[in-house]
Amino acid sequence: MAEFLGLSEAIARHVHDGDTVALEGFTHLIPFAAGHEIIRQRRRELTLIRMTPDLIFDQMIGMGCASKLIFSWGGNPGVGSLHRLRDAVEHGYPAPLEILEHSHAAMACAWEAGAAGLPMAVLRGYVGSDLPRVNPDIRTIECPFTGEQLAAVPANRPDVSIVHAQKADRAGNVLIEGIIGVQKEAVLAASRAVITVEEVVDELDTHPNACVLPAWCINAIATVPGGAWPSYSHGYYARNNRFYKEWDAIARDRDTFARWMEDNVINASSPNAQPRAGESA
C-alpha cells in the first residue's frame, strides 16, 4: 500500500546497493529527481534498466552508480551520443559497465511479460539481426501450433521500479496521462514501486479508461514538482529541448560533467534544484 514519503526517504528505503533498478518514462515523465537522489545517496553496483537510458542514466553511469545496463536505445534523442555512457562502454570510465542490449520491441515485450507474471516474452523479433549473437538473453522458441521459430526474451522483473507521474490522490492512487510508455508495466513488474508525482490532489478527476495505478500496487509516493525536468510532464511543463542540446557539451568532457553534477545535483539545495517548470516558461 502506497506510503507518502519524502524523496530521500523513499529512495533510501527502497533502493539498495546491488539492486536491479528500473527508471522508466518514454521521453515523457522521466524520473530525473529520483535518479538524482540515487546519485546523492551514492548507490553502487546497480543493474539499471531503461529502454532509452537518456540523460538520467548518462548521469547515473557517469557518477559511478551502475555496473550493468539493460537497454534498447542509448542516444540523446535528436542530439547525438550519451557521452558518459559511451565513455563507460568504450573506456570503462568511471567503471566498467556490462551491457545487455535489446530492441525496443523486445524491451517493451519484456515489460509486458513482467507485468503479466510470465517468465518470458515471445515476439516476432530480431529476425536477421546480430543482436542475438551478443545478447545471450535472446533465444528462440517454437510455436507448438505452427512450428514457427519466434524470439523469446526474459521478462523484466526488477527489484524496484521508479516512475514519475502527474498526480496522486490522497489515497495514493496515481494517474499517468499522455505518452504513457511502459510505466504501468514497469510498476507492476517490480518487487517494489516508487512513484514521484507533480502534485497530490483530492480527486484524480479523470475518464473511465485512464491509466491509473491503484495505491495497493505502489510502495512509496513522493511529491516532487518538476521531478521530470528536463523531460516533461504533460499538462504541467514542456520538455526542455534546449537543455537536451546543452547536455552534449556538458557530458562530452569528464571534468565539465563532474563539475556540473557537483553544482547541480550533489550540492543542490532542494531535491530538484535545477531550473525547471518556473524557468521554462
Place this chain on the structure above:
Amino acid sequence: MAEFLGLSEAIARHVHDGDTVALEGFTHLIPFAAGHEIIRQRRRELTLIRMTPDLIFDQMIGMGCASKLIFSWGGNPGVGSLHRLRDAVEHGYPAPLEILEHSHAAMACAWEAGAAGLPMAVLRGYVGSDLPRVNPDIRTIECPFTGEQLAAVPANRPDVSIVHAQKADRAGNVLIEGIIGVQKEAVLAASRAVITVEEVVDELDTHPNACVLPAWCINAIATVPGGAWPSYSHGYYARNNRFYKEWDAIARDRDTFARWMEDNVINASSPNAQPRAGESA
C-alpha cells in the same frame, strides 16, 4: 479504410457462409443488431467466437447459423443457462454444434496474441484443470529461461470481427469507452472488421489515452442507434436486465423461441426493432 455502409450491406459484404466470425463485447456493447442481421441473411456453417456467448449467440445458434463455437463462459449472466446453446450441445438441435472451450484468461490471451500478430498466446493457465483433456488447442510450452511449463493456445484470428461502439467521427475513427473488453483486440486480430456505432459525430472529443480505433483498421461502419440492446452502451442506454431475465422463459422452449425470433428479428421492420433505448427510460 472504413466505409460507411448500411447494416445489411455491411454484413452481406463481409460475412459469408463458413466464415469464422467473432462478435465481441464483454457484457457491454454486445453487437446484437449485427447478429440479428446475420440471422436475417441466413448465414450458415459459421464458426462463432465470443468469450461469453450471451443471448446473441443463443439466438444465432438457435436459428441454425453456427456449426462450431469457441467460447469460455456460456451462461445468461446472473440468470442461468443459455437454453438454445444447451439444446444444441445436449441434443444437436437445430444442428450439431462442435465446441472448443477455453477459460476467460486463455481467450483474453488468445485475443491479445491475435492482435499482436503472434500465432499463439502463452499463459499461466489451466493448471490442474480437465479442459486441456477435451480441447486439443490447449498445449504446453517450456520457458527457455526457467524451464517452467506454461500453457499455450492458438491466437484468435477470425475472418471477420464485429463489435459495437459508442461513436465514429466522419473520417471513420471509432471511440469505445467504459468496459472495453476485448474489442480492440478482436478488431485488430481479424482479417476484416465491421463496427456498428450509436452515432457519427464531428469530433470524438476525448482524452489522450482513449480507446480509439483508427479508420484504417476498420472495413465497414454502420450507424445503428441502440445496436447493443438489450446489452448496453455506456453514456447512451443501460443494460436491460429485465429482458435478460425474460429471455430465460423465451429460450427454454423451441417453439416459443422460434416465434419470438420470427416476430422480433426476422420480420422486424427496422434493423433493430426491439424495444430499446427509448423504452428503457
Place this chain on the structure above:
Amino acid sequence: MNASPETSSDSAHDYTAAEMMTVTASRALGNGTTCFVGIGLPGEAANLARRTHAPDVVLVYESGTLQTRPDILPLSIGDGELCDTALTTVSVPEMFRYWLQGGHIDVGFLGTAQIDRYGNLNTTLIGDYREPKVRLPGGGGAPEIATNSRELFVTVKHSTRTFVEAVDFITTLGYGRDGRARDNLNPETARHMGRGPTRVITDLCLLEPDPDSRELIVTSLHPGVTREQVIEATGWEIRFADALATTPAPSTHEIEVLRELKKRTDHHHSGTEASGERSS
C-alpha cells in the same frame, strides 16, 4: 460509504440460512484485501463486506473494472454500475494478464455448481464431456482465478448435488484428485500459484482443508445446524474438526445492510436501469 462497526454481541434474531451464508462469506474478507469477485454469490458477500467491516476491500471484476464500489449488486460481472464506480476500467486481457496473473489478487472468490472432497470445482457439465446430461456455463474466469490468486474462497449452497465425492469434471483446480496437485511444482511456478481453496462457506457451515490431506473438513457449524444435517447434505463421508466451532450469528447491522442492498438491487433489476440513460 463507511459502515458503522459491527457489534457482534448484537446478533440478529431473524435471518435465513442464505443470509447466514452471505454474512459468513463476507466476514472472510479482510479490510484492504484485493478480491477478484466471481460471478454469482461471491458478489453479494464481497459487497456486503465493503459495506460493513471492510470499507477498503478492493473489488476487482473480470470485466476489467478495478477497485469498484457498486451501489447495487450487479446482475452480470459487466454491469455499467461496476464501471461507473470503478477507480478505472482496463481491457479484459489486461485484467487477466497484469492484475490476476501478475500476482496482485489476494483472494479469488468463486461460486460453483459442484465441489468435491479436495475442493475441486466443476462448472462445466454433469455427465460425460461428449454426451453431457447437463451442460453448465463453463469455466469463465474460474480456472485461473483459483490458481493465480493468493488464496481461494468458495461459497455455495450445501446439498448432495453440489458436494460430491468427486466432481464429474475438474473445471477449476482445488487440490486435485488426490489432494496433492499443488505440491512438487516447478519452484518458479509454485511461486506464482496460490494456496488454493482455504475456506468454503455454505448455508450450513464453514469448511477448511485439512493441513495434511487437503480434504475439506467442517471447522465451524452455523448456529442451530447439526452435524447430521451436514452429513446428509454432503456426498462424501464428511469429517469434522476436533475443535469444531459455532459460527457467530449475523449482527442486526449486517442483516439490515444486506437486506437494504438486496432490496435496492431487486428494485433496480426489476425494470431496466435508469442510471446511465442518455438524457435526450
Place this chain on the structure above:
Amino acid sequence: MNASPETSSDSAHDYTAAEMMTVTASRALGNGTTCFVGIGLPGEAANLARRTHAPDVVLVYESGTLQTRPDILPLSIGDGELCDTALTTVSVPEMFRYWLQGGHIDVGFLGTAQIDRYGNLNTTLIGDYREPKVRLPGGGGAPEIATNSRELFVTVKHSTRTFVEAVDFITTLGYGRDGRARDNLNPETARHMGRGPTRVITDLCLLEPDPDSRELIVTSLHPGVTREQVIEATGWEIRFADALATTPAPSTHEIEVLRELKKRTDHHHSGTEASGERSS
C-alpha cells in the same frame, strides 16, 4: 491543414542537397499510407509529405502516438507535440505488439549510421562488439520496424562512412549478408515479414534493390549529380540501373513548406517549449 497540390513544372531554383534528399524521401510516401516514423531524418520527410502531397498519410511513432499531426518537427520521438496532435496515444508495448507486429504498418521509415550493399543497417557500433571503436545508440525500434512493416524506406546522407561494403554489425536486417535472408522462411513467418528495404534515399540519389540479387543499385540521380560523385561516396562497387532516371527537382512549394517547417521548429527548440506549459 491540407497542402495545395505540388506543381512539378514549378521547380525551385535554389535548394540544398539535404533539402533535395528530404523532398525526395517525402515523395516516396503515398497519401493514406501508414508510416512508422523512425528517429531523425525520416521525421522531416514524413511531416513534409503530410504538408504537401499526402495530407492523409498516417504517421505513427514508437512513443505510442498514433496518427499524429505535429505542427513542428519533434526533437525526440516522444515530444509532447506528438501526443497533443495524435488521434490517440497507446502504451509502448501496445504500439510494438498490436500496431507494428500486428501488421498495420505499410512503410517503416528509418535513418541509419551505416548501410551496406544488401541494405543491412548498423546503428550499434563501429569496430568489435566487446571493444567498440565508436559506440552508437543501438537498435531502438529499428530491428522490428524493418521486418514487421510491409516495406522499408531508408534515408541517409551518402558517404563512404555510411555506405559500406558490409556493415560492422547487422542491427537491422536488410536482405542479409548474402541478399537471401528474407527467402525460404517458414510460410507463416513469411506472411508476417515485410519486403524489406525497397527504397534508399540519399542526398545524391535514389537506390533500390536489384530484383534478383537484392543488391542496392542506383535507379535515379538527383539533378546535377554525376555517377562519379556517387561512386566516390559509396564503399562498394556501386551499380547503376540501365534505365537511370533523374530525380525530379523539388518544387518551389515543397521547398517553401520545408523551410517554413524547419524555421518554426528551430525557433521552437531554441528555447524551451511554451506549449503545454502550466498556466500557474
